[in-house]
Amino acid sequence: MSNSLINGHNPREIFQAQALLYKHIFAFIDSMCLKWTVEMNIPNIIHNHNKPITLSNLVSILQVPSSKIGNVQRLMRYLAHNGFFEIITNQEEENEESYALTVASKLLVKGSDLCLAPMVECVLDPTLSGSYHQLKKWIYEEDLTLFGVTLGSGFWDFLNKNPEYNKSFNEAMASDSKMINLALRDCNLVFEGLESMVDVGGGTGTTAKIICDTFPKLKCVVFDRPQVVDNLCGSNNLSYVGGDMFSSVPNADAVLLKWILHNWTDKDCIRILEKCKEAVTSNGKKGKVIVIDMVINEKKDENQITQIKLLMDVNMACLNGKERNEKEWKKLFIEAGFQDYKISPLTGFLSLMEIYP
Template identity: 70%
Template sequence: MASNTGSKTSEIFQGQVLLYRNLYGLVDAMCLKWMAELGIPDIIHNHGQPITFPELVSTLQVPPTKVSGVQSLMHYLAHKGFFEIVRIHDNVEEKEAYALTAASELLVKGSDLCLAPMVECLLNPTFADSFHQLKKWTYEDDLTLFNISLGSPLWDFLNKNPAFNKLFNEAMASDSQMMNLALRDCKAFEGLESIVDVGGGTGITAKIICETFPNLKCIVLDRPHVVENLSGRNNLTYVGGDMFKSIPKADAVLFKWIFHNWNDNDCMKILENSKEAISSAGKKGKVIVIDIVINENKEEHEITGLKLMMDVHMASVINGKERREEEWKKLFVKAGFQSYKISPLTGYLSLIEIYP
């Protein structure tokens, strides 16, 4: 087999596999959406044990003509790690059945850790179809994918569309539930008397912090229309405001998944306001950032791949970015901070403590 590229035949075939794997990558997302929309994790969970394929299609009331296709979907999702194929025994014979895995358990609705709203939000056609405009986005100065496809920046679109704003907030709240695991043994909040959760939405993360540290006063700062109907309790209060103008004073300021939404100049302004907010806290004052730190040399290839994929997502949809440690350090120094410490938090998120 001849090739003018000079590549070996095996390399050409490997290239084709790589190309096709990414070309058909849309199928991964759509299979995930299919599984969540049909509530298959809920069906298996409610079944109380691994479910056989005939039991599953019976519960779903799948037409006979689609049974084979559904089986293909289930086998593929099992191969991807969303289900485990196990052997079960009854009084007559041994059968093959599908069991939940850690990934599909995260889609069981009503559970403490349910990420189904993230699937619903990110794969909503209004948002997902924006990626068809990547070519146009490349040549449109300063415009994001959402500017092009929705006619306005994401935040303006959410302000004007209550249904999508609700969808977005529910997605962010579901992700914040994961913080319950991450913050359980976190030492970053010890010794603090007050903290402001900037962009804290409906307060899921703040509530977790308040429950874990009952003596810590927590303020959630977000857009006025996000918090206007929310009422505080005990050591939790809500404040409507703009982080680009000012941040309430406290011992610490928390940003969970916030900085990746903004460019460096915007982040500089936020950090400067944060430094002002903790100025009266003395030595215990600090900024706490929960976000991505890209580090290709010290992490697994798959983790780096996820972070780089999210970097593409943030860059295109809202002109944001995920950052490497040297990029974070540059921001901190320019904003007048003296030192910082990075610690692992979840599978892909880090906790950064920044000191004035």
């Protein structure tokens, strides 16, 4: 092959660039394959089989036409290459390949303690994912969010007007909360000594229930939109209150903001934090606000973690929100009237921030 330069690059560099482009051109197929395996209930089928399942068994359970068996095999091969299944060649099954769950696909088993299938179903709903075809139009709209452009209203208004999608969104957020709960089990010091806490935007209370179980003397209020909490029942130390966090937040020793602030502009975040500050300084008390969110740190994070954080930042930009680095977080805290803060790692890509008035 000729080593002559084309536009200043050798052929090897150009072919690598082409491969990168093709990878991203067809990246939507990754999401659609993931959606397919959840829709087909394949993780549950393998889980219920109690051992790796052969292709012939799998397509029999799925009642796939014989003409599509090869296509199922190709989808499973690709999903296995991406880490969602493990392909095992079983000598007892006449060398027919079998599929086993990996850690990632175990997170898609519906009904399990840690299941992110609702997140897949919500985010990859065509109504939501289809909006991303309009990024160009959105960029030229001065004030509208991406969903304002495509759905005719802001995302939160859309949820209020569409009960079925609101239900799907709440289930997705609840599934994500279970993952955060796994991390919170090692954060006892954060909640020790507190008598009361408000979980702002706490949804159906998945996180609050875990905290209440761990600290039975802690009184916890889940505070969210009336549409979310109106028909929910509390317990001895757990209650639900509907309201608007931009107007007021119930008083407590601590306020929890879990994956809330990244949804909003800096200006809106300051308004929310100011209301939280009022809540934790009522009656002369000096409590704290606990923020669970991403902190972008390109210099220290692994490339894959940074990629997830920057990907989420683009996603939040479409809601007029953003993911922030420490400098940007500090600026928000100071402008909202807080004096000090502490950042601790929580999950692979989320941090826990304690901020003090």
